[in-house]
Amino acid sequence: MSATSTAVVQRDRYLADLLNQATLAAEGSSLSLASLRATARALVQERTFPSNRDEEWRFTDLSSMLAVPFQAAPTMDGATLAQATDLLQTLTLGEASGRVVFVNGTYAQDLSTLPPAVQVLSQTGTLPDELGQIQGGNEVFTALNTAGFTDAAIVRIGKNSVLEQPLQLIYLTMGHQLLVQPRCLVIAESGSAATLVEEFHGVGASFTNSVSEIWVHDNAEITHLRLQQESTEAVHIGKTAISQARDSRYRNTTLNFGASISRHNIEVYQTGTQTETTLNGLTAIGDKQLADTHSLVALNHPHGVANQLQKNIMDDRSHGVFNGKVYVPQQAQLTNASQLNRNLLLSPKSRVDTKPELDIVADDVKCAHGATVSQLAPDELFYLQSRGINRDQAQRLLIYAFAMEMIEPLSVASLRERMTQYIQQWTV
Amino acid sequence: MINPDAKTILSVKDLHASVDGIEILKGLNLEVKAGEIHAIMGLNGSGKSTFSKVLAGHPDYEVTSGTIEFNGQDISELEPHERATAGVFLAFQYPLEIPGVSNREFLRVAYNAHRKARGEEEIDVFDFDDLIEEKTEIVKMNVSFLDRSVNEGFSGGEKKRNEILQMALLEPSLAILDETDSGLDIDALKTVAEGVNKLATPNSANLVITHYQRLLNYIVPDYVHVMCDGHIIKTGSRELALALEAKGYEWLLEEQAVAS
Structure with a gap:
């Protein structure tokens, strides 16, 4: 057998092991999602664990994970609870109504105060139709999450309801060699408005694989702040998928500071005209950290506005990656889109790979993009x-x-x- | 104001300096005493802006020989910030925009760096606010400019006022004004010149670098030096600047050619 095919077998086995752990976790949870899980499992089984030969993973090397057999997380013990309690004290948002805390993917009732707009899947047991329905769900890590998430936050902002106070969701990953799969579903009904703060923190060398799906219906407005500040030993792969209906506004700021390897896939799918999308990102990393932001803005209707600014600061031997896709097909006339990626390299050993990917077919559009790499x-x-x-x-x-x-x-x-x-x- | 007994602030002797291996300053001599205003004039490329950057310690310029004594100390090996805290101030021809750094914060950090260098305690935010707001009156600057990013989106005149505000705050013993008049309308020019004149003391000196004598109507020099090809070819009084304005530089260059 050649070295290449040995490596493929190794990666296939590794992914199968991860899927087994995800399935174990799923079986341990009270959720009944049989058909959703089965589909997701089948999707993962068709795939292999990504390598640098995959275009989508060209600059982000996950091979160091192959040596770590991540396991489904056990039930939270007293020591973890104490540690989580301490960590939460540093994360208070004075303005927030309530706080929703997940520890290792499972809802932590004792640490949470549910605001009226938020429910937890393990408590309601009712599976919302929207769960797992945004495009892009067949991507391997998203499917792995669907196959194994143990609980989910369900945020529903009612029609024309405007939440003045931000909603805070905190996902803690506590421990070593754990596979942790947080899940969140946000449904902003038509005319509603809310601010969502999602925070990822933790201790130890575990693997967090999160998925958040956000439906922004007609004329709704979501401001979304996503903070990834996990342990610098951790691996973090996160998906944020947004479906934007007619006249909706979605504004995201993503802050990436933690993890040894992190990847954030943020994908916006436009389903109606006249949407506004703002994607802002800041990555600040040092040591040997790697932080990868992959964004996709898929326009499909006229009069969309999309603005993106991704800033990366790399110190020491750290490595930043940015890939920004913007699709403007024929039917998305009168789109106004801009994308800018600015990178600051603070040390001679730091590195960045940046790749704007604009695919513009429509001819009556305004699209601008740029990428800069500089030192001070x-x-x-x-x-x-x-x-x-x-x-x-x-x-x-x-x-x-x-x-x-x-x-x-x-x-x-x-x-x-x-x-x-x-x-x-x-x-x- | 010329006072033969005044102490020497700046003494430059046979200064040679180069950038990227190309010699720009070729044996420049200059002595500036306390209380004096010196103007350096010259055509583009004569080396006058290079001279100002060399004095301030710009890292792109290498002093290859000669000395720069400032208040009796050779500063040619000092870092730019050390020259600044020693009392050298360069008002930039093109002040830089620094997005994200508030002007107030920048001024406070700079002021505290000077205090620290003098062995004084840092000033607190409130005392600094009082101090800086008082200084803005010298250049007739609206205090709202303090809360914007340094020079970001400032007009040419506002940028130059901001330079003179920094000078007012840091109270240098030698202020070098590099083409401070460039890009200014007459009102802005007068305001800036008034600011500089108000700040003049018997213990400090100004070095005004300019193409045109227009600024010298408002900041009246005691000496006018003409630079050509990296050194000073003629020194005179204010009348020299007026003659340059009336006749241009050619006669001087010809005179120089004949003399050599």
């Missing part, structure tokens, strides 16, 4: 130094400014403050 501008540094600020402090000021462009607009003040402090400490 020497002239800006000199300007600050010429005012008495030493080089080190000048660098910190410039990095801080680069990052804060994404933090300052955060609409939830207490999160903005927490993130500002994080950036201040990170730049020291």
Whole structure:
């Protein structure tokens, strides 16, 4: 057998092991999702675990995972609960109504206060029709999640209802070598508006594989802040899939700071005219971290507006990856789309791979894109130094400014403050 | 104001400097005493902007020989921030925009760097706010500019005012104004010049770098130097600037050619 096919067999086996663990976890949960699970399992069985030979995974090497047999998470014990309680104290959002906490993929009732808009699948038992229905569900990690998630947050914002207070969902991954699969479904009914804060934190070298599906119906508006601040030993693969109906507005800010390897797939599918989509992202990594953002904005109707700004800061030997797809087919006339990816490399060993991918067929559209890779501008540094600020402090000021462009607009003040402090400490 | 007994602030001797291996300054000599205003004029490419950057310590410029003494100390090996806290201030021809850094924060960090260098405690945010708002009056700047990003979206005039505001705050003993008049309408020019004049003290000096004598109607120099090909070819009084305005540079270059 050739070396290549040995590697394929190894990856196939590894994925089968992950699927077994996912199935074990699913069987241990009280959810009855038989047909959804069976379809997802079949999808995973058809696939192999990704390698750098797959175009979608060209720059993000998952081979280090192959040595780690991630296991379905056991029931939370007292020590984990205590640890989770401590961690949660640092994550308070003063403005939020309630707090929904999942520990290792399972709803933690003792740590949560459910706001009226949120239900938990393990408690209601009623499977919403929308679950698992947004496009892109056949991607291998999304299917793995569907095959094995043990609980799900169901957020439903009623017709014309406007939630003033943000909803906070916290997913904690606590422990070593665990396979943790958080799941969330958001349904913003027509004319509704809400702010959603999703946070991923944890300790230990585990694998979090999350899926969040968000339906933004006619004229609804969702502001979504996603923070990934997991343990720097962890692997994080996350999917955020959004379906946007006519006249809806979706604004996302994703902050990627944690994990040793992280990948965020954010996919927006337009299902009606005149939608507005804003995707903002900030990645700030160091050491040997790898952070990959793959975005897709699939327009399908006229008069859509989509703006994207992804900023990445790479220090030490870290590696950033950005791939931004924007599809503007013939029927999506009068689309106005922009995409900008700005990268700041702070060390000679840091690296970024950036690939804007615009596929524009419609001819009456405005589309702009750009990608920049730079180090700190020497002239800006000199300007600050010429005012008495030493080089080190000048660098910190410039990095801080680069990052804060994404933090300052955060609409939830207490999160903005927490993130500002994080950036201040990170730049020291 | 010329006072023969004043102490020497800047003494440049036989200064040679190059960028990317190309020599730009070729034996420049200049002495500036406290209380004096010196103008350096010259055509584009004569080396006058290079001279200002060399004085401030821009890393792209290498001093290959000669000395720069500032208040009796050789500063040619000092880092830019060390020259700044020692009292050298360069008002940039093209002040940089720094998105994301608030002007107020930038000014406070710079001011505290100077205090720290003098062994003084850092000033707190509230005391600083009082101080800086008082200084904005010198350049007639609206305080709202303090809360915008440094120079971002500022007009040419606003950027130059912001430079003079920094000078007012940092109180340098040598201020180098590099083409401060470029891009300014006459009102902005007057405001900026008034600011510079208000800040003049018997213990500090100004070095004004300009193509045109227009600015020198408002900041009146004690000495005018003409630079050509990396060194000073003629030094005179204010009348020299007026003659340059009336007759251009050619006669001077010809005179120079005849002399050599």
